[in-house]
Amino acid sequence: MRIEDLNELREKQLINGDQHHHVGRIITKEIFSVYYELRILLYLGVILVTTGIGILIYKNIGDLGHMLLIGVLSTLTATCFWYVFKFGRDYTDEKVKAPTPYFDYIVLLGSLLFISVLTYLQLLYEVFNDGMGATTLVTAAFFFYIAYRFDHVGVLSLAVAALASFWSISISPQKWYSGDFVSESNLYNTAIIFGVIVACAAIFLDKKRIKTHFTFTYINFCSLIYLVGALTGMFINDEDYFLHLLAVYAGCAGCIYFAHLKKSFLFLLYAFVFGYIATTFLIAQLGLDDPWLWFMYLKASCGGFVFFIIRYKNYFKRAE
Amino acid sequence: MRSAYNSIWLYNLGIVKEAKTWLKSGVISAESFNLIAGEYKSGFYHPNVMIRLLLFVATLIGLAGVTGILVLMFQDALDEIGPYLSIVYGVGSLFILELVFIGNNNHYKSGVTEALLYHSIAFICIGASSMFGFQSSESELYWIFFVCMVVFSFSAFRYLDLISTICALGCFAYLVFFIMYNIGGIVQQLIPIVFIAIFTPMYFLAVSLKKNSAVHLWNSCILVLEVLSLIFIYAAGNYFVVRELSVSMMSLEIAPGEDIPLAFVFYLLTVLIPITYLFFGIRNKDVVLLRVSLAALAFSVFTFKYYYSLGHHEITFTASGILLLAISFYLFRLLKTPKNGFTRENVLHEKWAASNPEAFIISQTLGGNKVTVDESFQGGGGTFGGGGSSGNY
Numbered sequence: 001m002r003i004e005d006l007n008e009l010r011e012k013q014l015i016n017g018d019q020h021h022h023v024g025r026i027i028t029k030e031i032f033s034v035y036y037e038l039r040i041l042l043y044l045g046v047i048l049v050t051t052g053i054g055i056l057i058y059k060n061i062g063d064l065g066h067m068l069l070i071g072v073l074s075t076l077t078a079t080c081f082w083y084v085f086k087f088g089r090d091y092t093d094e095k096v097k098a099p100t101p102y103f104d105y106i107v108l109l110g111s112l113l114f115i116s117v118l119t120y121l122q123l124l125y126e127v128f129n130d131g132m133g134a135t136t137l138v139t140a141a142f143f144f145y146i147a148y149r150f151d152h153v154g155v156l157s158l159a160v161a162a163l164a165s166f167w168s169i170s171i172s173p174q175k176w177y178s179g180d181f182v183s184e185s186n187l188y189n190t191a192i193i194f195g196v197i198v199a200c201a202a203i204f205l206d207k208k209r210i211k212t213h214f215t216f217t218y219i220n221f222c223s224l225i226y227l228v229g230a231l232t233g234m235f236i237n238d239e240d241y242f243l244h245l246l247a248v249y250a251g252c253a254g255c256i257y258f259a260h261l262k263k264s265f266l267f268l269l270y271a272f273v274f275g276y277i278a279t280t281f282l283i284a285q286l287g288l289d290d291p292w293l294w295f296m297y298l299k300a301s302c303g304g305f306v307f308f309i310i311r312y313k314n315y316f317k318r319a320e
Numbered sequence: 321m322r323s324a325y326n327s328i329w330l331y332n333l334g335i336v337k338e339a340k341t342w343l344k345s346g347v348i349s350a351e352s353f354n355l356i357a358g359e360y361k362s363g364f365y366h367p368n369v370m371i372r373l374l375l376f377v378a379t380l381i382g383l384a385g386v387t388g389i390l391v392l393m394f395q396d397a398l399d400e401i402g403p404y405l406s407i408v409y410g411v412g413s414l415f416i417l418e419l420v421f422i423g424n425n426n427h428y429k430s431g432v433t434e435a436l437l438y439h440s441i442a443f444i445c446i447g448a449s450s451m452f453g454f455q456s457s458e459s460e461l462y463w464i465f466f467v468c469m470v471v472f473s474f475s476a477f478r479y480l481d482l483i484s485t486i487c488a489l490g491c492f493a494y495l496v497f498f499i500m501y502n503i504g505g506i507v508q509q510l511i512p513i514v515f516i517a518i519f520t521p522m523y524f525l526a527v528s529l530k531k532n533s534a535v536h537l538w539n540s541c542i543l544v545l546e547v548l549s550l551i552f553i554y555a556a557g558n559y560f561v562v563r564e565l566s567v568s569m570m571s572l573e574i575a576p577g578e579d580i581p582l583a584f585v586f587y588l589l590t591v592l593i594p595i596t597y598l599f600f601g602i603r604n605k606d607v608v609l610l611r612v613s614l615a616a617l618a619f620s621v622f623t624f625k626y627y628y629s630l631g632h633h634e635i636t637f638t639a640s641g642i643l644l645l646a647i648s649f650y651l652f653r654l655l656k657t658p659k660n661g662f663t664r665e666n667v668l669h670e671k672w673a674a675s676n677p678e679a680f681i682i683s684q685t686l687g688g689n690k691v692t693v694d695e696s697f698q699g700g701g702g703t704f705g706g707g708g709s710s711g712n713y
Contacts, residue, residue: 001338002533009335014356019348026667031658032605034651035666037614041648044618047685048641055634101664102652109645112686153675157683216676265370272374276381295388302382306375306432310365310425 003027035101042105050112057120073117080110088150093210096151107150111158115139136166153217160198160221167194169225188233192247195226199254219258223267227251227274234281241285248278272305323537324422324478329362330537333428336360344669364428375431383413383439406447413440429480437479444471465495476541485544493552501569508570509581515556523549543608550597550612557589560623590620605661 006027010020025031053073084107089096098104122135143159146152167190202218205211230251233244252271259267279301288294323330336357343353367375387409391398394405417436421427448467452460472488475481496518500511526546529535535542555561563580566572574580597613600606625636655664 001335002536004533005335009356012359014359015348015352019342019352022347023342029605029661031661031663031667032607033663033665033667034610034655035664036670037610038648038651038664040614041644043682045641045644045648048637048644050641050686052634052637052639052641056638059634100652101666102649108682108686153679154682154686157679158686161683213675217679220676220680265368265374269370269374273377291388292392295385295392298385299382299389300385302378302385305378306382309367309371309375309378310432 001027039101039105042102046105046109046112049109050116053113053116057116057123070117070120073113073120077110077113077117080106080113084110084150091149095211095213098151103150104152104154107146107152108154111143111146111155114142118142133166136162140166147214148211151211153214156214157217157221160218163198164194164221164225167191169194169229188229188236188244191225191229192233195222195229195251198222199226216262216264219262219267223251223255223258223270227255227270231274231277234278238285241281245278245282248274252278276301322478323480324418325364325428325480325537326362326426327537329364330428330480332360332362333364333366334536336362341669345667347668363426365426365430366428367430372429372431372434376435379432379435380439383435403447403451406443406450408447410440410443410445410447413443433479434481434483437475437481437484441471441475441484462495462499465491465498469495477538480538480541482540482544485541486548489545489548512556512562512586516553519549519552519556523553546608547612550609551616554593554597554612554616554619557586557593558619558623559583559586559590560619560626562586590623594620 003024006015006020006024009015010017015023026033057069084103087099087103088107089099118135118138140159140162143155143162147156147159168187169191198218199222202215202222205218206215227248230244230247234241234248237244252275255267255271255274259265259271280297283297288297339348339353339356342348343350348356390409397405413436417433417440421430421433421436427433445464445468448471449464452463452467469488469491472484472491475484476488493515496514497511500507500514523546526542526549529542530539530546559580563574563586566580567574572580580586594613594616597609597616601609601611601613621640629636652664655662
């Protein structure tokens with residue numbers, strides 16, 4: 001926006017003098033925020049440090065320097081947590097505004113460093129007897145605690161990912177596109193159950209009005225895990241696909257419900273994409289092999305869908 | 321020629337979108353926002369980004385169905401007059417877009433419009449290319465890219481489309497590169513200099529256009545031009561780009577101990593261009609320069625590490641991470657009270673910044689530290705690659 005446009009708004013009495021002054025200073029660059037730039041630097045810093053330390057631990061495991069390394073890491077972790085406990089605000093069920101623009105990243109760095117220390121100790125001294133499973137569970141529990149204590153959605157998403165990986169469901173980008181997200185036998189059923197349980201927990205917390213702004217992250221993860229799981233189940237058991245087909249439809253219904261509830265159209269997209277794949281699969285299974293009919297199907301389904309959204313655009317607009 | 325959309329509505333939509341960021345940042349109240357929205361009306365159908373994506377996907381699938389039927393119907397004619405049919409089909413879709421969706425139903429970047437637009441661009445370009453016989457000779461290849469560039473420029477201009485803008489500039493850069501490449505000899509060595517010579521005026525043109533109120537409708541396209549010009553200037557001077565392209569395309573052989581011709585110039589440019597960007601970004605409070613300079617700086621560091629690495633990536637990662645953290649904490653502390661107008665506070669919401677996507681990016685890029693725990697311990701190495709820059713631009 002140019003300053004002339006802003007003046008026009010002021011002349012039409014649509015904004016008051018204070019608002020004009022506030023926005024005007026931004027437009028004329030009298031004040032210039034570097035908030036996002038600095039946050040991106042912080043984010044890159046956290047990525048580099050934690051990645052570097054991860055490799056450092058991996059390469060030097062068993063070397064003489066490990067006591068030193070543990071010492072340094074523990075000190076860093078302790079510093080981060082000293083800071084966040086000293087300056088952090090108290091816990092409430094509501095959204096908490098961070099006291100400083102960089103507070104979130106100290107929480108994040110501290111949590112990740114803590115996990116590095118934990119992993120290192122586990123490898124050296126086997127703190128938990130049954131190996132990696134327990135470590136993952138402890139990691140998840142720790143992340144959940146931090147996420148709720150300091151109101152950190154990023155750490156919450158790490159917690160959900162850690163919890164999923166305890167059940168051997170791995171949700172990292174590599175797994176998404178390489179498609180071996182649930183290649184193991186019956187892991188797709190685990191994914192379905194996991195998705196349902198997490199969704200129930202999230203809805204329960206939401207109804208209790210505890211950190212309602214966390215609900216999106218929960219539902220995002222569990223709907224993706226659930227839908228991918230159900231779809232994989234459907235493709236793998238192509239003799240006996242019907243149950244998983246119903247599961248996909250149920251998941252889509254859940255997504256649509258949630259989209260209405262939270263006015264979040266991302267879930268509508270999930271429901272459409274997964275539902276469409278499942279329906280197309282069903283039609284293929286039912287023995288449609290005439291190319292002409294396939295074209296008609298493609299055309300009619302998508303045309304109908306576009307028509308539906310545009311026809312009811314007022315509904316979608318209102319809900320935005 | 322002008323934009324396909326109603327320019328008053330576009331202007332009003334721009335104002336309302338801006339007001340929405342004020343609303344989200346708490347500058348104005350909901351009542352003021354409603355007043356503004358009531359005063360600056362626009363009749364466009366312009367849904368939010370998710371609906372747009374949905375409509376885009378659905379329209380593309382539907383169009384694939386239509387194309388399939390037409391292919392079946394005209395199967396016999398395709399061998400003879402295929403290219404012409406393709407062009408006719410593309411232009412026809414463009415007319416449908418223009419008359420039915422933009423004209424009658426007031427769609428503006430609704431997902432349907434993009435799908436139809438790319439669909440018709442694809443058919444026009446494919447038709448034109450096969451008329452030239454695809455890759456028979458170099459001069460025909462030039463023509464293909466020239467036609468694509470014209471089609472993309474048209475679409476960028478008439479439909480204010482950003483992806484078309486990017487593609488048009490890409491075609492242009494490709495044309496310049498290949499014409500010079502095919503002349504051969506000394507001209508090949510001049511490619512970086514010519515790129516800098518072409519895109520520097522282009523950048524200043526974009527900057528001056530941004531101030532011109534007559535073309536304010538195209539502001540986002542101009543922004544794309546601005547950013548891409550900066551990137552092309554940087555890439556043309558970057559040692560890594562020049563060296564790798566010289567080796568792979570101009571079959572330059574570099575013996576150990578030797579270097580590419582004029583290497584020192586490119587070393588210098590690799591360092592100087594990002595610093596220049598950063599300097600002017602800070603001095604003029606130019607957010608575009610500032611952000612491009614940060615990305616360019618990161619790439620320059622990578623360039624030097626690539627050729628002069630000591631082999632301890634983990635130490636580099638950790639050290640540079642600590643350095644970045646230190647710099648940013650220092651700047652945050654420094655700007656606790658605004659200095660020369662620079663402030664650390666978030667004065668206006670960026671429309672792409674929200675905590676939920678940020679959380680998703682964090683989980684997908686930083687999760688490695690703990691997921692590796694149950695995979696016999698591979699360190700966080702794998703998580704580094706894709707994560708860094710993808711989420712931030």
